[in-house]
Amino acid sequence: MLKKQIVKELESVSKRTKAEIFQRFFKTGKGEYGEGDTFAGITVPEIRDICKRYYKEMSLKDVEFFIQHKIHEYRLLGLLTLTYMYKKAEEEKKTEIYSLYVDNLKYINNWDLVDLSAPNIVGEYLLERERSFLYELVKSNALWKQRVAILATFAFIRKNDFKDTLKISELLLHHEHDLIHKAVGWMLREVGKRNQDVEERFLKKYYKEMPRTMLRYAIERFEEGKRQKYLKGLV
Incomplete structure (x- = not known):
């Protein structure tokens, strides 16, 4: 059975020492954003390698099994498998993949799971x-759903379509969580890579009120003199 074979391969590359590191890195302690998540200690390259070898044989039911799994890396395998499937799919199949993703949003519950899947499925589908x-x-x-929303716009940014990134950034401007601050700042920076004038028009309107982390992420690529002016409120 295919699922059992994939699980066997995942188990073969699991490392307890890495699992303990990942548990800390992804903030799984009580009251932290990843509270209660379980890790097996498998790296992203190892997961991608397994995905690439099996995704053509997997059904969407197989994928859903992994997306709903209690172990974080198994969920990541399911999501990465969906991204590989989506690239090769016809339109009808793309709709099925998108629907499966949306139906399972509650399992997409950490920043890496969102970031490695939302642009390539939700964003691409909504282009x-x-x-x-x-x-x-x-x-x-809901923190992770909000991160899906802003990260999905990365697909639009790649096509030089910035309007939804800017609208959603405005809506999330006063969000309380730094994982949203970082995501919004990152997407604004990606806008700026393609059109700095567009990014700066947004920043000049909002930079004095946006969270410091969001601003730092957004202006990371600016030349140092300009970056310091934004940080000191002198623009």
């Missing part, structure tokens, strides 16, 4: 479609 779903995610008041 030529109506995007109100992203605004529903923003309004959900």
Whole structure:
């Protein structure tokens, strides 16, 4: 059975010492953002290697089994498998993949799971479609759904379409969590890589009120003199 074979391969590359490091790195302690998550100690390259060898044989049911798994790296394998499937899929299959992803959002519950999947599934699917779903995610008041919303816009940014990134950034401007501050700042920086004037118009309007981490991420690539002016409120 394919699932058993994949689980066997995952178990063969699991390392307890790495699992303990990952548990700390992904903040799994009581009251932390990844509270209760379980790790096996498998690296992303190891997971990608397994995905690439098996994704063509896997059904969406197989993938869902992994996405819903209690072990973090197994969920990541499921999500990365979906991204590989999506690239090769016809339109009807892409809709099935997108629907499966959306139906399983509650299992996409840490920043790496979001960042490695949302742009390549949600973002790609909505490129030529109506995007109100992203605004529903923003309004959900759920940290990971909100991160999915802003990260999905990375797909739009790659096509030089910035409007939803800027709108969602504005909506998340006063969010309390630094994982949203970092995500918004990162996406603004990606906008700036392609059109710095667009990014700076947004920053000049909001930089004095945005969280410091968000600003630092957004201006990371600016030349030092300009960066310091933003940090000192002198723009």
